[in-house]
Amino acid sequence: MTIRAQRGPRAAGRLLACATTATLLATGCGATVEDGGEADTVTVRRCGEEVEYTTPERAVVYEGGSADKLFSLGLADHVHGYVLPPANPPVSESPWAADYEKVEFLSDDLLNRELVVDAEADLVVAGWNSGFSDQRGITPEILDGLGIQSFMHTESCYNYPGHPERVAPLDALYADLERLGLIFGVQDRAEQVVADLQERVDTVLAGVPEGEPVRVFLYDSGTDQPFTAGSQVPPNDIIRLAGGENIFGDLEQRWAQVGWESVVEAEPEVVIILDYGDQPAEDKIDFLKSSPVTAELPAVVDDNFFVLDYNEGISSPRNVDGLEKFADYLAALRNG
Structure with a gap:
């Protein structure tokens, strides 16, 4: 890396x-x-x-x-x-x-x-x-x-x-x-x-284990088409530095609308839910579990959801808080 x-x-x-x-x-x-x-x-x-x-x-x-x-x-x-x-x-x-x-x-x-x-x-x-x-x-x-x-x-x-x-x-x-x-x-x-x-x-980098990165999908919002993180926003660095791989990290954009087909093809192992004050994480998780398009995603089947606070996902000193928490989450997932 x-x-x-x-x-x-x-x-x-x-x-x-x-x-x-x-x-x-x-x-x-x-x-x-x-x-x-x-x-x-x-x-x-x-x-x-x-x-x-x-x-x-x-x-x-x-x-x-x-x-x-x-x-x-x-x-x-x-x-x-x-x-x-x-x-x-x-x-x-x-x-x-x-x-x-x-x-x-x-x-x-x-x-x-x-x-x-x-x-x-x-x-x-x-x-x-x-x-x-x-x-x-x-x-x-x-x-x-x-x-x-x-x-x-x-x-x-x-x-x-x-x-x-x-x-x-x-x-x-x-x-x-x-x-x-x-x-x-x-x-x-x-x-x-x-x-x-x-x-x-x-300190986070020193603790990331060797091996293949975990495939991660960040779900911001959207039902007809999901809104997600490209390569130019903090969640991409959070995912990458914690030992994951953003499935849309090759998009040379900040925030982007993509198709559900691309999400399904990528088979994410973890879904990061960006938690808004006016769009609670629980509602987004419920949607992913109930939609026939996403219900069989590996992350959804295994209930691998990580909630990222809004202010940990936009440019802020709290990005490092989000990184530390997500690195701990991935470590526990690997060891579980």
């Missing part, structure tokens, strides 16, 4: 934009320093383009993954509020529940321009097509024109037109943490958070 070439402490760091002026030697990579003054701006890559940021004080975050990234860096005091659509599980279940209590709940709807303007946001953190959207009129370019800074999850840049950036999902998480660390001036904290996450991943 070739892992190291796709991850490691320096892989994400190389993605960061660094200014080249001599004054940076005393202030750190990426900082822009006015003559004799304090560093007040930093240039960081946003989906392939170099963007200049000032330190935000009223960030608005969309979905748990965005909030968790900032909270993991100790930045709750810089977050004004969060937008949490119904799919997201309750924030009381988050490791950063106490930080959520410190900031304002703004909406349980989709992200929109009026909301962030009314909130007087100075930074919006979201993903492309998960928060930011041409159709809904809230894009980084539109926000730039309004004088509102934006940060886009690197994992979602795979779909972003004009400034493509393709990074393996966990490396994209590390890049986001380091980039946000630069934007908020907490580089040391970001480096430590990333190092801790990578150490936990290394």
Whole structure:
């Protein structure tokens, strides 16, 4: 299994934009320093383009993954509020529940321009097509024109037109943490958070047994046609690093609609159920057991279902929680 070439402490760091002026030697990579003054701006890559940021004080975050990234860096005091659509599980279940209590709940709807303007946001953190959207009129370019800074999850840049950036999902998480660390001036904290996450991943890798990977199907939603994970989203890395093989890992996409025929042909041994707040895992399992198309899948016959929390499946520090849990599940399955 070739892992190291796709991850490691320096892989994400190389993605960061660094200014080249001599004054940076005393202030750190990426900082822009006015003559004799304090560093007040930093240039960081946003989906392939170099963007200049000032330190935000009223960030608005969309979905748990965005909030968790900032909270993991100790930045709750810089977050004004969060937008949490119904799919997201309750924030009381988050490791950063106490930080959520410190900031304002703004909406349980989709992200929109009026909301962030009314909130007087100075930074919006979201993903492309998960928060930011041409159709809904809230894009980084539109926000730039309004004088509102934006940060886009690197994992979602795979779909972003004009400034493509393709990074393996966990490396994209590390890049986001380091980039946000630069934007908020907490580089040391970001480096430590990333190092801790990578150490936990290394521990998982060390425990994966030799042998053929377990065939895994991620079931997100859909009855007529299933919605699943391609190669460019965190569950693909979770499956692969835990000792499994995503049966749709050859799809060069993020989330994709596929045919049930392809699922049946792949004969998955395990089904991962992505658990939404508004689409409970139990309902999805019941469907797979009752549908004549899927009832005879090896995973269904053997009752091999693993429930992945929504915030462990989208780009978030909690991806590593999901990896550890799934690796333990596969180990127990192999030993059982």
